[in-house]
Structure formats: structure tokens, C-alpha cells
Amino acid sequence: MAKNELKLLGGWFSPFALRVEIALNIKSLNYENIEETLNPKSDLLLQSNPVYKKIPVLIHGDKPISESGIIVQYIDEVWTNAPSILPTNAYDRANTRFWASYIDDKLFPSLRNILAAEDEEAKKTNFIQVEEVLERMEEVFNKHSEGKAYFGGDKIGFIDIAFGSTLRWLSVIENMSGKKVLVEAKTPSLVKWAETFAADPAVKGVFPETDKLIEFAKVLQQRWASAAAAAAK
Ligand SMILES: N[C@@H](CCC(=O)N[C@@H](CS)C(=O)NCC(=O)O)C(=O)O
Numbered sequence: 477m478a479k480n481e482l483k484l485l486g487g488w489f490s491p492f493a494l495r496v497e498i499a500l501n502i503k504s505l506n507y508e509n510i511e512e513t514l515n516p517k518s519d520l521l522l523q524s525n526p527v528y529k530k531i532p533v534l535i536h537g538d539k540p541i542s543e544s545g546i547i548v549q550y551i552d553e554v555w556t557n558a559p560s561i562l563p564t565n566a567y568d569r570a571n572t573r574f575w576a577s578y579i580d581d582k583l584f585p586s587l588r589n590i591l592a593a594e595d596e597e598a599k600k601t602n603f604i605q606v607e608e609v610l611e612r613m614e615e616v617f618n619k620h621s622e623g624k625a626y627f628g629g630d631k632i633g634f635i636d637i638a639f640g641s642t643l644r645w646l647s648v649i650e651n652m653s654g655k656k657v658l659v660e661a662k663t664p665s666l667v668k669w670a671e672t673f674a675a676d677p678a679v680k681g682v683f684p685e686t687d688k689l690i691e692f693a694k695v696l697q698q699r700w701a702s703a704a705a706a707a708a709k
Pocket residue numbers: 489490491492514529530531532542543544545
């Protein structure tokens with residue numbers, strides 16, 4: 477595949493763009509990574525994802541595809557010669573999609589709310605939610621993996637990508653609040669899985685550094701606080 481046939485409108489900080497990078501790496505695809513700052517948004521992004529105006533967008537030839545989960549599934553369907561990301565059995569595929577959307581619905585909003593929370597009570601409620609998700613995913617891992625390294629078995633699959641993309645942001649929140657949530661005592665299988673995931677060749681080179689993300693998170697917090705103050709006027 478010629479490099480200019482695949483372009484990723486992404487951002488080093490984005491867990492959603494990370495999902496696409498991991499999927500492209502799994503399939504050993506060359507692509508051009510176009511780094512978006514989102515401030516301002518590029519014309520290419522606005523034209524490619526006019527509905528949500530968000531990264532990531534994968535442009536295949538001249539065709540844009542948006543939404544990280546949809547992009548990962550598209551990659552898996554188009555490049556079938558490489559390791560499969562979703563399971564082949566229809567029931568397993570449905571189940572896999574269920575847990576990936578559970579991560580999007582329950583984990584992402586709580587992580588964002590912890591960063592944005594101005595009072596301790598709101599922070600605490602969202603931490604409880606994160607802990608509940610982690611405990612639930614520990615159960616899912618123990619049931620699905622059958623002693624293997626990943627939710628997807630021996631290789632990274634769709635749940636691994638959806639969930640694993642949040643790991644660095646989880647570390648950011650742990651560091652910034654001085655509270656560890658992914659701990660051996662409560663979720664031993666997930667702790668081991670997270671280490672294996674981070675070291676996987678498809679992930680290692682694209683996983684952002686926690687320290688750099690912490691600096692980015694501080695800028696985001698200032699931006700949200702100014703927006704909240706402006707809205708309150
Ligand atoms: N549901 C989307 C979420 C994508 C998303 O939230 N992207 C963020 C960056 S991490 C974005 O582009 N934000 C710009 C904005 O909200 O205006 C997906 O899975 O791709």
C-alpha cells in the first residue's frame with residue numbers, strides 16, 4: 477500500500493487516534509500521520525468530518541472514515557490478510573462490540589469528569605465509577621482471555637484496543653490526583669494485561685508519554701475552567 481493512499485488525521489494526545497494507529501500497526505500498513513492541533517481545526521479535518529469535526533479521521537484514497545471504533549473495524553474488514561482484530565464468530569463479535577462501547581460510555585466520561593471536576597465530591601463520584609469499570613473489566617478479562625495475554629486471545633483484539641487506548645490517560649489521572657486505581661490488589665489480571673499491552677510492538681512506538689500528557693491535561697483544565705467561567709457570566 478503506497479503511503480499516500482492512507483492518511484490519518486490524528487493527534488499525539490488523542491486516545492481515539494491511538495486506536496487507529498494501533499490497528500494500522502497490527503496490519504503493518506504504511507500511512508501518513510497528519511498531526512492536528514484542533515486549535516484551530518484544519519480545513520482538511522472540517523471537510524473530512526463535517527458532522528463531528530473531531531479526530532481521528534482515516535482517509536483511504538479520497539474516502540474519509542470517522543469515529544475510532546468504526547475506523548478500526550473498517551481497517552479489519554479491508555485488510556483481511558493480516559491478524560484479525562475482531563473475532564470471526566458472530567456472537568463473539570457482538571460481545572466484543574458491546575464491551576468496546578461500554579468503555580466509551582462509562583470510562584471515557586468519568587476520566588474526563590475527574591480532570592474537569594472543580595469540587596472533591598464530583599471527583600470522588602467519578603473515581604468510584606472508574607473503579608467499577610476496572611473491576612468489571614477484570615471479570616470480563618478473566619472470562620474471555622482463558623489464560624491468554626489479551627482480551628482477544630494471543631493477539632491484541634478490539635476490546636484491547638478500545639480499553640488499552642485509555643491506559644495512559646488513566647496514569648495521568650492517577651498521577652495528578654495521587655490516587656492509584658489500577659492496582660494489583662484489586663485487578664491483578666488487568667495490571668498484567670496493561671504491561672503486556674504497553675510492550676506490544678503495535679503499541680510501544682505510538683503510546684504517548686505520561687509526563688507529556690500531564691502537561692497537556694493542565695492546559696485542557698485551564699481551557700475548561702475559562703469556558704465555565706465565561707458561561708457563568
Ligand atoms: N467518538 C469519537 C471521539 C473523538 C474525539 O473526542 N476526539 C477529540 C480529540 S481526543 C476531538 O477531536 N475533539 C475536538 C472537539 O471536540 O472539538 C471517536 O471515537 O473517534
